[in-house]
Amino acid sequence: MGTHNSFNLDEKFEFSGKAKTWSLIAIVIGIVAIAYGFGIGHIERTFSNLLLMGYYFACVCMAGVFFCAVQYVAQAGWSAALIRVPQAFAKVLPVAALILIVIAGAGLYFTHTVVDEEGRSVVVPYLYKIWAAHGVTDPKSEAYDAIIAGKSSFLNIPFFFGRLIVFLGVYSIFGYLLAKYSNNEDQLGGMFNYNKSFKMACIFLVIFGFTTPIFAFDTIMSLEARWFSTMFGWYNFAAMWVSGLAIITLVLILLRQKGYFTFITENHIHSLAQLIFGFSVFWTYVWFAQFLLIYYANLPEEAVYFYRRWEPEFKPWFWLNIIINFACPILLLMARDYKRMIPRVKYVCILLICGHWLDYYMMIMPGTVGGEGRSFGVEEIGIALGFAGLFTFLMLTALSKFKSTIPKNHPFIEESLHHHI
Amino acid sequence: MSTTKFILGLFEDPDEMMDGIHKLQQSSVPIYDVYTPMPIHGIEAKLGVKDSRLGYAAFMFGCTGGTVAFSMLYYMMVADWSHNIGGKPHFAIPDFVPITFEWTVLFTAFGMVATFLFATHLFPGRTPRVMDLRATNDRFIIAIDAKGNTPHEDITKILKEAGAVEIKHNDRKYVSYE
Numbered sequence: 153m154g155t156h157n158s159f160n161l162d163e164k165f166e167f168s169g170k171a172k173t174w175s176l177i178a179i180v181i182g183i184v185a186i187a188y189g190f191g192i193g194h195i196e197r198t199f200s201n202l203l204l205m206g207y208y209f210a211c212v213c214m215a216g217v218f219f220c221a222v223q224y225v226a227q228a229g230w231s232a233a234l235i236r237v238p239q240a241f242a243k244v245l246p247v248a249a250l251i252l253i254v255i256a257g258a259g260l261y262f263t264h265t266v267v268d269e270e271g272r273s274v275v276v277p278y279l280y281k282i283w284a285a286h287g288v289t290d291p292k293s294e295a296y297d298a299i300i301a302g303k304s305s306f307l308n309i310p311f312f313f314g315r316l317i318v319f320l321g322v323y324s325i326f327g328y329l330l331a332k333y334s335n336n337e338d339q340l341g342g343m344f345n346y347n348k349s350f351k352m353a354c355i356f357l358v359i360f361g362f363t364t365p366i367f368a369f370d371t372i373m374s375l376e377a378r379w380f381s382t383m384f385g386w387y388n389f390a391a392m393w394v395s396g397l398a399i400i401t402l403v404l405i406l407l408r409q410k411g412y413f414t415f416i417t418e419n420h421i422h423s424l425a426q427l428i429f430g431f432s433v434f435w436t437y438v439w440f441a442q443f444l445l446i447y448y449a450n451l452p453e454e455a456v457y458f459y460r461r462w463e464p465e466f467k468p469w470f471w472l473n474i475i476i477n478f479a480c481p482i483l484l485l486m487a488r489d490y491k492r493m494i495p496r497v498k499y500v501c502i503l504l505i506c507g508h509w510l511d512y513y514m515m516i517m518p519g520t521v522g523g524e525g526r527s528f529g530v531e532e533i534g535i536a537l538g539f540a541g542l543f544t545f546l547m548l549t550a551l552s553k554f555k556s557t558i559p560k561n562h563p564f565i566e567e568s569l570h571h572h573i
Numbered sequence: 574m575s576t577t578k579f580i581l582g583l584f585e586d587p588d589e590m591m592d593g594i595h596k597l598q599q600s601s602v603p604i605y606d607v608y609t610p611m612p613i614h615g616i617e618a619k620l621g622v623k624d625s626r627l628g629y630a631a632f633m634f635g636c637t638g639g640t641v642a643f644s645m646l647y648y649m650m651v652a653d654w655s656h657n658i659g660g661k662p663h664f665a666i667p668d669f670v671p672i673t674f675e676w677t678v679l680f681t682a683f684g685m686v687a688t689f690l691f692a693t694h695l696f697p698g699r700t701p702r703v704m705d706l707r708a709t710n711d712r713f714i715i716a717i718d719a720k721g722n723t724p725h726e727d728i729t730k731i732l733k734e735a736g737a738v739e740i741k742h743n744d745r746k747y748v749s750y751e
Contacts, residue, residue, distance in 0.1 A: 440667075440670065443667065444667050444668075444670065444671070447667050447668075448659070448667070448668065450659060450660070450661075486632075487628065488628070572614075
C-alpha cells in the first residue's frame with residue numbers, strides 16, 4: 153500500500169465530444185416528442201409524462217444536495233473525493249425547479265371539459281384535475297365535491313404554488329451554498345468553509361426532512377386528491393434517494409471509464425453500492441408498509457388507490473415495479489464481491505434508474521390518464537430521453553465549471569483517496 | 574528434545590508486530606496465528622487468512638427461517654384451520670410477509686450467534702482458550718508452532734530483531750486452563 157498518491161490534484165473536467173453531442177440530440181428528441189404528443193392531441197398524456205420527468209429530474213438534483221448534506225453532517229471522509237458529482241447535481245437544481253414549476257403551472261392553466269364518473273361535464277385542468285377542477289369548492293356548482301372542498305384550505309392554487317416555489321427555492325439555495333463553500337475551500341484552504349458547510353448541512357437536513365413529504369404530497373399524491381397516505385412522503389423520499397444514488401454512481405463509473413476520477417476505486421463504488429442496496433430495501437419496506445396497511449384494513453377510500461393499479465392495464469407493471477426495484481438489487485448486489493464488480497454495479501444502476509421511472513409512472517398515470525389512456529410510446533420514451541439529455545448536459549456543464557474534480561483542500565481528502573474497506 | 578510446544582513473540586506496537594510477521598515470512602517460518610487486542614488493518618491479507626464464510630451461513634439461516642415461517646403460516650392459516658379474516662382469501666400472502674420477514678431475521682441472528690460460538694469454541698460455561706492473557710490487554714502476539722520449526726533460537730532471534738519485548742517458549746498451548 154502506497155502512502156503517497158500521484159493523482160493530479162488539478163484535474164479538470166472538459167465537457168465535449170460524444171457526451172455533448174448525444175445529450176443535445178436527446179434534448180432535441182425530447183422536444184420533438186413533446187411537440188408530437190401535443191400535436192396529435194394526447195395532451196393529458198404528454199402533461200403526465202412532463203410531470204413525471206420534471207419531478208424525477210428535480211428529485212435527482214435534490215438527492216444531490218441531500219447527499220452532500222448527509223456527508224457533511226456525518227463528517228464522512230470516504231466520499232470527499234467524489235463530492236463534486238453530487239455538487240454538480242445540486243447546481244442544476246434551480247433549473248430543474250423552474251422546469252417543474254412551469255410544468256405544474258401549464259398543467260393547471262390549460263383546461264378541457266370532461267365527463268366525470270358521475271356523468272357531469274366538468275371543466276378541469278390537465279394536471280391536478282381533481283382538486284383544481286373548476287367549481288369544485290363552490291357548493292352551488294354542479295362540480296361541487298364536499299371532500300375536496302374540505303381540503304381546499306391546503307389544496308388551492310396560490311398556496312400550492314407558494315409551497316412548491318418556497319421548497320424548491322430553499323433546496324436550491326442550500327445546494328448552491330454547499331457547492332460555493334466547497335469551491336472557496338479549494339482556493340483558500342483551512343477549516344472555515346468546511347465548518348460553514350457543516351452548519352448549513354444541519355439546517356438543510358432539518359428543513360428537508362420536514363418538507364419533502366409535503367413536496368411529494370403536493371406534486372404527486374394530490375393527483376388523486378380524494379385519497380391520502382401518510383407513508384407517501386417517505387415512499388417518495390426513498391424513491392428519490394435510491395434513484396439519486398444510482399445516478400451518482402452511474403455518472404462516476406462512466407466518467408471513470410472516460411479517464412476522469414481515476415482516484416475512485418472499487419472501494420468507493422462498494423460504499424455507494426451498499427447505500428443503493430440498503431435504500432432499495434428501505435424503498436421496498438416503505439412501499440410494502442403502505443400497501444399492507446391498505447390491503448389489510450380494506451377501507452374503500454384507501455383501497456381504491458391499489459384497485460386502480462390492479463386494473464389489467466397496470467397490474468403487470470405493478471408487479472414488475474417490485475421485481476426491478478426490490479428483487480433485482482437485492483439479488484444482484486447482495487454479496488460483498490458483487491458490490492465491487494464495477495460493470496455489474498453499472499448495470500444495476502441503469503436498471504434502477506429505469507425501475508424508478510416505472511415507479512413514478514405507477515404513481516402518476518393511474519390518477520391522470522387512467523387505464524385507457526396509458527401506453528408506452530413516443531411520448532413516454534421521447535420525453536424520458538429528453539430529460540435525461542437535459543440533465544446530462546446541465547450536470548456535466550456544471551461539473552466542467554469546477555476548477556478541479558478533486559476538492560483538494562477538503563479536510564478528509566486524504567482519507568477518501570485511501571478509502572479501503 | 575525440547576518440550577516447547579509454542580513460541581510466542583509479544584510486541585508492544587502493532588507496526589513492530591507487522592514487521593515481525595514480515596521477517597518470519599521472509600525466513601519461511603510458518604505462523605500459527607496472531608492475537609491482537611484490536612483489529613489491525615490489512616492483517617488478513619498479510620497472513621493470507623481466507624475470507625469469512627459467515628455471510629453464506631447467514632444466508633442459509635435466513636432461507637431456513639423464511640421457509641419455516643412461511644410453511645408454518647401456510648399450515649396454520651390455510652391447511653389446518655382456515656379462518657375468514659375480514660373477507661380475505663385464506664392464503665393472503667401479503668399478511669404472511671411481516672412474520673416471514675421476522676422469522677428470517679430471528680433465525681439469521683440466532684444462527685449467526687451459534688455459528689460464531691461454534692467457530693470460536695466459546696460455549697457458555699466453557700473456559701475460553703487463550704494462548705496469552707495479555708493478548709486481550711496490551712500485547713500484540715505472534716504464535717509459532719514449535720514442532721518442526723527449528724532451530725528455536727533462530728525464531729527467537731528474528732522476533733527479537735523485529736522488536737519483541739518478550740519471547741515465551743510455552744510447553745502447553747493454552748494458558749487459560751491453569
